[in-house]
Amino acid sequence: MPVLIRWKDDRAEAAEDPFTAVADEDPIPRGDVIISLQRFQAEGQRLLAEGRKVGVRIEPNEAVEDLARDLPRLSVVALAFPKYQQGQGYSSARILRERFGFGGEVRAVGDVLREQARFMVRCGVDAFEPADGSSPEDWTHVVNRYRHVYQRAADDLAPAYEERQAS
Amino acid sequence: MYRYDAIDREMLADRTAEFREQCGRRLAGELTEDQFKRIRLMNGLYLQLHAYMLRIAIPYGALTGVQLRKLAFIARTYDKGYGHFTTRTNLQLHWIKLKDAPDILDHLAEVGMHAIQTSGNDIRNITADPHAGATADEADDPRIWAEALRQWSTFHPEFSFLPRKFKIAVTASPADRAATKVYDIGLRLHRNPDGELGFEVLVGGGLGRTPYLGPTIRAHLPARHLLSYLQAIMRVYNRHGRRDNLWKARIKVLVASLQAEGFAREVEEEWEKTDKAAVDLPDTELARIRAAFAPRGFETLPATSAAFEAAKADPAFARFARHNVKPHKIPGYAIVDISLKKPGETPGDCSAEQMELIAELGERYSMDEVRVSYEQNLILPHVKLDDVAAVWKALHGAELATPNRGLITDIIACPGLDYCSLANARAIPIAQAIARKFEDPALAEQIGELGIKISGCINACGHHHVGAIGILGVDKKGEEFYQVTLGGSAEAEASLGQILGPALPAARVPTAVDQLVEVYLRERLGGERFLDTFRRVGLAPFKEAVYAGAH
Numbered sequence: 220m221p222v223l224i225r226w227k228d229d230r231a232e233a234a235e236d237p238f239t240a241v242a243d244e245d246p247i248p249r250g251d252v253i254i255s256l257q258r259f260q261a262e263g264q265r266l267l268a269e270g271r272k273v274g275v276r277i278e279p280n281e282a283v284e285d286l287a288r289d290l291p292r293l294s295v296v297a298l299a300f301p302k303y304q305q306g307q308g309y310s311s312a313r314i315l316r317e318r319f320g321f322g323g324e325v326r327a328v329g330d331v332l333r334e335q336a337r338f339m340v341r342c343g344v345d346a347f348e349p350a351d352g353s354s355p356e357d358w359t360h361v362v363n364r365y366r367h368v369y370q371r372a373a374d375d376l377a378p379a380y381e382e383r384q385a386s
Numbered sequence: 387m388y389r390y391d392a393i394d395r396e397m398l399a400d401r402t403a404e405f406r407e408q409c410g411r412r413l414a415g416e417l418t419e420d421q422f423k424r425i426r427l428m429n430g431l432y433l434q435l436h437a438y439m440l441r442i443a444i445p446y447g448a449l450t451g452v453q454l455r456k457l458a459f460i461a462r463t464y465d466k467g468y469g470h471f472t473t474r475t476n477l478q479l480h481w482i483k484l485k486d487a488p489d490i491l492d493h494l495a496e497v498g499m500h501a502i503q504t505s506g507n508d509i510r511n512i513t514a515d516p517h518a519g520a521t522a523d524e525a526d527d528p529r530i531w532a533e534a535l536r537q538w539s540t541f542h543p544e545f546s547f548l549p550r551k552f553k554i555a556v557t558a559s560p561a562d563r564a565a566t567k568v569y570d571i572g573l574r575l576h577r578n579p580d581g582e583l584g585f586e587v588l589v590g591g592g593l594g595r596t597p598y599l600g601p602t603i604r605a606h607l608p609a610r611h612l613l614s615y616l617q618a619i620m621r622v623y624n625r626h627g628r629r630d631n632l633w634k635a636r637i638k639v640l641v642a643s644l645q646a647e648g649f650a651r652e653v654e655e656e657w658e659k660t661d662k663a664a665v666d667l668p669d670t671e672l673a674r675i676r677a678a679f680a681p682r683g684f685e686t687l688p689a690t691s692a693a694f695e696a697a698k699a700d701p702a703f704a705r706f707a708r709h710n711v712k713p714h715k716i717p718g719y720a721i722v723d724i725s726l727k728k729p730g731e732t733p734g735d736c737s738a739e740q741m742e743l744i745a746e747l748g749e750r751y752s753m754d755e756v757r758v759s760y761e762q763n764l765i766l767p768h769v770k771l772d773d774v775a776a777v778w779k780a781l782h783g784a785e786l787a788t789p790n791r792g793l794i795t796d797i798i799a800c801p802g803l804d805y806c807s808l809a810n811a812r813a814i815p816i817a818q819a820i821a822r823k824f825e826d827p828a829l830a831e832q833i834g835e836l837g838i839k840i841s842g843c844i845n846a847c848g849h850h851h852v853g854a855i856g857i858l859g860v861d862k863k864g865e866e867f868y869q870v871t872l873g874g875s876a877e878a879e880a881s882l883g884q885i886l887g888p889a890l891p892a893a894r895v896p897t898a899v900d901q902l903v904e905v906y907l908r909e910r911l912g913g914e915r916f917l918d919t920f921r922r923v924g925l926a927p928f929k930e931a932v933y934a935g936a937h
Contacts, residue, residue: 279629303424304507306547310624313544318659334425341543351421365400367393369537370613371664372544379393379537380671 224347224358226340231358238274253297256281267292279307283314290321300329309342316343316373337362343373388533388678390498398495405429406488430501435807438482441504446514446532447475447758451749456497458741460490471734475513475758476504480805507548509539514556515563516759520767522715524558525576527679532556538613545620549627550635565876567591567599570637583609590641593846597882598638601646614665618657687718691771706778706789720771724764725788729821732814733799734762743784751777793830795821798849802842809842811859811866816840819896836916852876854917856883868895873920887933901931
């Protein structure tokens with residue numbers, strides 16, 4: 220099984236990935252799967268009824284709002300970053316976490332590099348398929364590098380203005 | 387003026403440590419130039435024609451003496467002894483070695499400066515009215531809000547990988563010295579009839595290949611909701627802005643495609659769903675920032691100064707007083723413009739020695755404040771009228787007293803093909819040639835207010851679209867040509883220039899400007915500026931003068 224980086228309790232750890240990412244043209248294998256939004260809309264109910272775990276892959280131009288009703292039954296939302304410049308997923312992650320209160324895994328897939336890790340974690344992404352060979356140690360290092368933040372996001376870090384008030 | 391506290395300083399320290407490590411990986415060959423590019427671009431480091439260029443942020447154009455001295459030190463130690471102030475109130479150093487970049491960032495951090503988000507597809511350095519805190523016509527101090535935006539936009543987790551770069555300008559004066567109509571977001575702070583502070587929010591202005599003046603999407607946003615409303619705008623843009631075509635990726639294209647009303651609707655819908663209290667700054671933090679900008683140390687002085695009036699017996703000083711000295715909100719004080727546009731020099735360039743002198747003058751005569759304007763000049767915002775003559779004398783000795791603020795020789799120009807890998811043509815030599823033609827200060831004064839703006843390529847860093855005379859460098863089969871536009875303005879009554887005619891070869895440009903000026907002087911009525919005359923008589927007589935006999 221491919222290895223994931225999972226972000227938990229302020230650090231990264233390597234984790235086995237129990238999910239199979241399934242391309243639209245491929246048949247659905249047994250076990251837990253991550254499928255496209257389109258396929259989920261066609262086959263999702265059946266797959267969920269089979270009792271397996273289902274994740275949905277959201278492309279940059281797709282709206283996470285389309286998943287709103289199904290979120291309670293989804294295990295994973297995989298946000299696609301085909302190129303690192305395609306930053307729509309940062310907004311999608313925050314909406315999933317902050318607006319819909321999604322508690323499952325939010326995974327970043329695609330051109331996912333160490334330089335984006337901190338931004339992604341702050342937006343609520345908690346699983347990664349790094350494209351640059353980064354280790355969990357690298358990931359922990361870059362995400363925890365900064366001691367402060369200036370704005371609230373999907374994580375629980377207190378922004379600078381709250382730190383100042385507290386001191 | 388806002389001083390960085392322990393948190394701000396630790397942010398910079400963490401940033402410089404990160405960049406040092408990243409540079410180390412590049413220098414050790416662990417990263418290719420291509421992989422490194424996305425990293426260095428987030429730190430204001432560009433690879434240009436001859437060397438690396440470092441763009442240092444000057445938030446809302448405000449500098450202290452210590453900061454300006456540090457910039458002088460860096461220019462002298464790590465560059466060729468000078469720097470270039472840009473139309474975004476940043477300072478560019480054009481001859482940087484990669485191995486020095488981390489040390490430079492450390493030096494900057496020592497004085498609360500940085501190069502954060504001076505490049506990349508993120509929210510860039512926030513600009514504001516350079517007369518903030520000194521002008522009588524402002525509804526509030528725009529720096530308070532610009533500083534709030536600086537913090538909010540720094541390392542924003544959601545908005546650091548936008549479709550394209552993103553620029554925000556703030557003004558609180560109807561005179562609009564921040565060019566808010568040509569920004570991705572322009573914020574015009576004012577009070578409504580009930581006396582409540584709020585922002586007129588303009589979105590989707592911009593220059594570049596397709597220039598637009600930003601439409602207003604909200605006439606009066608209560609000031610306290612600035613951050614949540616901006617989050618809504620940025621989110622709509624981040625989700626729906628185009629990423630398939632570099633030339634259509636700016637927010638202006640999205641706003642144009644949805645129309646201002648449609649875009650505003652999307653923003654309002656998003657904003658409705660936003661937990662505003664989680665995003666907007668608490669009153670305590672706003673009060674903390676406000677206190678940092680509170681006026682202090684002004685003396686009670688008579689409104690006029692005998693020393694100032696007496697010094698005008700020197701015609702050179704009198705001319706400087708007419709063009710480079712502006713009224714201040716406090717009686718007995720003045721705003722003094724330092725021109726970085728001495729004819730023959732590169733617009734916006736400033737030597738290390740000049741920076742040090744200006745730092746000293748700022749400390750001694752201007753309450754330790756120096757400002758940078760988007761016109762690529764510097765400003766001493768709080769000078770006692772009694773001291774203006776002494777300041778002028780010191781500036782004069784350093785070739786910084788050119789009395790041309792707003793005149794034909796106060797030319798905006800981007801670095802152009804002399805430095806920039808994007809440019810099609812040179813901008814600096816054109817600016818120099820035009821300025822030399824009009825270097826007689828009496829002639830420049832006779833012509834009056836006339837903004838010439840020159841860009842070396844369609845990216846329009848020299849703001850040519852909003853020049854009363856705009857000049858755009860184009861490449862015609864390997865030769866530098868220049869397209870002239872007339873009638874642009876970035877100020878309160880903003881307008882985009884109209885194309886005069888076919889592009890001209892470089893050697894023809896100064897003559898053409900001369901011909902345009904002749905038409906203006908012939909046609910002008912009363913106290914009309916070039917722009918007023920152009921708006922009244924239209925393009926035809928100007929075109930006729932430049933192209934007659936050219937066929």
